[in-house]
Amino acid sequence: MEDTRYLFRRNRTWWVKVSVPKALRDELGYDLRCSLHTESLDEARKARDVAVPEFRRRIREARASLQQTRACKEPAMADDESGFLILRREDFSDVTFLLEVEAPLLARAAEPGQFVIVILHEFGERIPLTIADFDRDKGTVTLVIQAVGKSSCEMQQRCRVGTHLHALVGPMGFPSELHADKVVCVGGGLGVAPIYPQLRAFKESGAYVIGVVGFRNKELIFWQDKFEQYCDELIICTDDGSAGIEGRVTLGLQAALDRHADIDHVIAIGPPIMMKACAETTRPYGVETIVSMNPIMVDGTGMCGGCRVTVGGEIKFACVDGPEFDAHKVDFDELMNRLGRYRGDEKAALDNWKKAAS
């Protein structure tokens, strides 16, 4: 009989296949296989004798690495020497929390509108976060994070006062342009905190500042005192009407536009759907409107092009050409679509992590 162990044919080309033990199928798939690029059985046998030990080695390695991952479940966070110390944490709700991180140079350089990139631990991804506040005297920057995906949930769980972020780099992007006489600053969802430094800077530059901030309900409101301190008018919107205007931030924005004919600048930060709605609200008024784009990023230094967005028909890299752009020119639908690029992977990662954590 002909020796065709591990071999099979597809069209006329020989392939080799080794099945994977059940426990490793998540990682390696049902079997390991590859084309031997030959139609001759003799050649295929020779290639097989190389390929099979290699497949075995990969199975062995996968088993070893699985055992190792089980042994040390948690990837390590940084230590004092290389990491960035978390000095303060505040929880605004079961999903929103604040971290104040020691970074003196960064605090000195940061301007409203800029962002940073954070890596949680040695296996972490690079997460862009808008700078929510900075204190040049204390040498700290403040980040406000919503736990939605795997990385942010893990941050919520692991970032305690006294622990260290693996990496923190920035400030990235152009600072906001702060020329306005009367400005509306709109923040919703994860955009509430980042709108704060802008609103403060506008106030300090002498503008008349109207703040519009949106929350789900009264209980989730945070920083009201901070906002009030720098706003000439503060409009709070809640989804359920438990405080301020009932409804979305666009209602607040609309109210401000109707009340003041001389508004010359609007800035909106939040989920893309909200920014798009704000752009549509101001468009009939012809008021200059700026939004802060938050596409998927990798490096944040212009190197990968993953963050590209279309503005006025042109490709821009949000990390170095932005992050702020003219809201009336941005293609929001494209942004929303591109944000969904890894939805499947992200969900799998979150489920996986939740399973491991429980």
Place this chain on the structure above:
Amino acid sequence: MARKTVRTIPQDRATMPTQAPAVRAHNFDEVALGFDLDNALLESERCLLCPNPNCVPACPVNIDIPGFIEKISEKKYREAYDILTESTLLPAICGRVCPQEDQCEGVCPVGESLEPVAIGRLERWIGDMAIKEGWRNIPPIQANSFRIGIVGSGPAGMACAADMAKAGCDVTIYEAFHQAGGVLRYGIPEFRLPNEVLDAELENLKALGVKIECNTLVGRLFTIEQMLDELGFDAVFIGTGAGYPSFMGIDGESLNGVLSANELLTRCNLMGATSFPRYDTPLGLGKRVAVIGSGNTAMDALRVSLRAGAEEVYCLYRRTREESPARVEELEHAEEEGIRFEWLTAPVEILDDGNKNVRALRCQRMELGEPDDSGRRRPIPVAGSEYEFEVDTVVYAIGTNANPIIGQTSKIALNKWGYIEADDNLATSIAGVYAGGDIVTGAATVILAMGTGRKAARSMKTYLGIRDTASVYEETPDSGGDEIFGINPAERSHVRIRVTGTELCQ
């Protein structure tokens, strides 16, 4: 001994083992496994030791090639290493990634009738031996009080840093990423350049006293001007690389499934996306991948895609194999691994599956016309040749533009393409600020970047009034008996003493 001739030397190149294509197409281990001792000695015999060698001037850093090869054949490996390190900081790296066929090996007379001497492989062999044996050539360093800031930790920055540290300066490299190495880290994959090799070279830098500060985005965290005025640097070198990938501007580029080679490679090489979900960064690669372009970046993107699990991987290039700018070895390796090449093909549109994902490419066949300015024959579309080509991932590897961050944040003069303007000595428009590597030349090679880093260091030394590097190798008469910087004086004879008149790089 009579001089060797092409007829008296071993006719065939010594073999260098490689992993079998069918196997390596599924792992990230190094493809080319390097010479063993016997083969290295055999190959070293093939060098004619030309009195006026063609290869030396063809090497961008003018390595004394017959010199080091002769030492190998004499089994004086350490001395071979000393000769290499007179000219190159990174022998283990350059031996792996230099386009030798366009440089030294391309002009070697042996190559007229046989395969040219495998200079790169010999260089690599010595470089690897140095890493294994822990050899380091640290000259006696006389500290001065100058502080040098280097922006970017790619080969240009590393080379400038090494030379300035050897000259006695206090050197700090600032790197935006969380790991050092530039393209050597995030771009070139492990199967071509294992991380251990890069790490070893970075350790050598640290041993020279160079400090490396990662997570530092110069321009935004502090500007070039602030480095000079506030942070107390006496001179600054900018080696921030090209980065900033190009897209073609055809329809469908914003669809999901279209990405730059830089993004693909960074996700895999730097962020560990091939081990997702153990690493948090996803890759999201499809099953049928088309890579557009045929340079080194394209080859890496193709071969990484294959290893990351794509079932069919295609290379689309609007010219032919002959015009492909990739290293020949990379092309051959890619072909052996089963990458399919579609020469004379250019995409004209990326088609949607209805859910904003890539479904297919609309392509066009090309033919070669008259040569253009670069001397390559210009591709012209063949009328009526459009066809659809089903893929789910499209990777652009058609080149890069200048990274804009330094230009955005500094008054430094740029040329019309956004690259930093530098004169023949690599001085920029700001006094004390030098620049080199891809940010000056446009996307080039590791060895050219390294060469410009060294040249900038020479200019910097002139600017600061420091004697040149060559002179720190000079043995001063009174250094006789004592131990200097932990180096045994007997061992110091290994530091080759030779003050060359030739420019290190031109």
